Amino acid sequence: MTQRVILVLILSLVAASPSAAQWSQISGKLIHISASPRFMWGVNRNHQIYFCEQPCSHSKWTLVPGSLKQVDADDHEVWGVNRNDDIYKRPVDGSGTWVRVRGKLKHVSASGYGYIWGVNSNDLIYKCPKPCNGEWSQVSGRLKQVDGGLDLVYGVNSANAIFRRPVDGSGTWERIPGSLKHVTGSGSWEVFGVNSNDEIYRCPKPCYGQWLKINGRLKQCDASGDTILGVNSADNIYRSN
Numbered sequence: 001m002t003q004r005v006i007l008v009l010i011l012s013l014v015a016a017s018p019s020a021a022q023w024s025q026i027s028g029k030l031i032h033i034s035a036s037p038r039f040m041w042g043v044n045r046n047h048q049i050y051f052c053e054q055p056c057s058h059s060k061w062t063l064v065p066g067s068l069k070q071v072d073a074d075d076h077e078v079w080g081v082n083r084n085d086d087i088y089k090r091p092v093d094g095s096g097t098w099v100r101v102r103g104k105l106k107h108v109s110a111s112g113y114g115y116i117w118g119v120n121s122n123d124l125i126y127k128c129p130k131p132c133n134g135e136w137s138q139v140s141g142r143l144k145q146v147d148g149g150l151d152l153v154y155g156v157n158s159a160n161a162i163f164r165r166p167v168d169g170s171g172t173w174e175r176i177p178g179s180l181k182h183v184t185g186s187g188s189w190e191v192f193g194v195n196s197n198d199e200i201y202r203c204p205k206p207c208y209g210q211w212l213k214i215n216g217r218l219k220q221c222d223a224s225g226d227t228i229l230g231v232n233s234a235d236n237i238y239r240s241n
Contacts, residue, residue, distance in 0.1 A: 021200075021214045021228070022241040028061050029235040035224035036073040036092050043068050045235065047083060051094050054224070055239070066098050072110045072147075079110040085121060089132075102134025111186040112148020112167045119143050123158060127169045141173050149185030152206055156180050160196060164206065177209030187223035194218050198233060
């Protein structure tokens with residue numbers, strides 16, 4: 001066997017092998033988590049809201065008044081929706097109070113640079129320029145979850161197909177090979193997501209489908225820089241080292 005053939009076999013095995021990731025468990029129980037460079041936000045099964053200063057290794061979660069089923073944080077604000085799909089926002093450091101924003105969404109993303117994105121109960125897609133006070137405009141297509149990054153917004157539909165388009169809403173949705181139930185485009189250089197089996201994947205931006213499996217299982221994840229945070233089926237919280 002030639003050296004070239006051996007090298008090809010080794011590279012094939014590496015590409016097929018799960019990417020090694022070291023995980024640290026963070027105290028607490030959450031069903032959904034979101035991270036900004038300075039803070040982590042999350043909600044539990046009772047829709048109670050918590051936040052913690054990064055890296056949250058020794059800090060305790062602070063209970064925040066209100067009730068939300070999903071939250072998403074950026075550098076300046078945290079956004080969320082409640083069980084009635086009402087939309088709220090407040091400063092990401094936990095100061096101030098929740099401010100109601102016009103509209104109805106089941107899932108909201110604050111991480112789009114210059115835009116807030118979201119989807120409603122019919123999987124219709126909306127965007128709003130920052131600072132958003134309810135000036136939503138509908139975007140073509142249907143998605144069950146969206147997440148905005150620096151230049152692109154990513155999303156998955158009811159069939160777990162993956163899509164992306166420019167974060168300002170221009171252009172059209174482009175299909176990315178693969179299948180995910182939840183995707184996050186807020187990593188610095190990579191897109192992360194989990195599939196229907198809670199398997200975790202990463203893909204270099206802008207991502208053309210070259211997904212690499214990461215060891216571990218999460219039902220939902222978010223990224224802050226190159227760090228992955230997520231919650232598993234038991235609502236345990238984890239951070240990649």
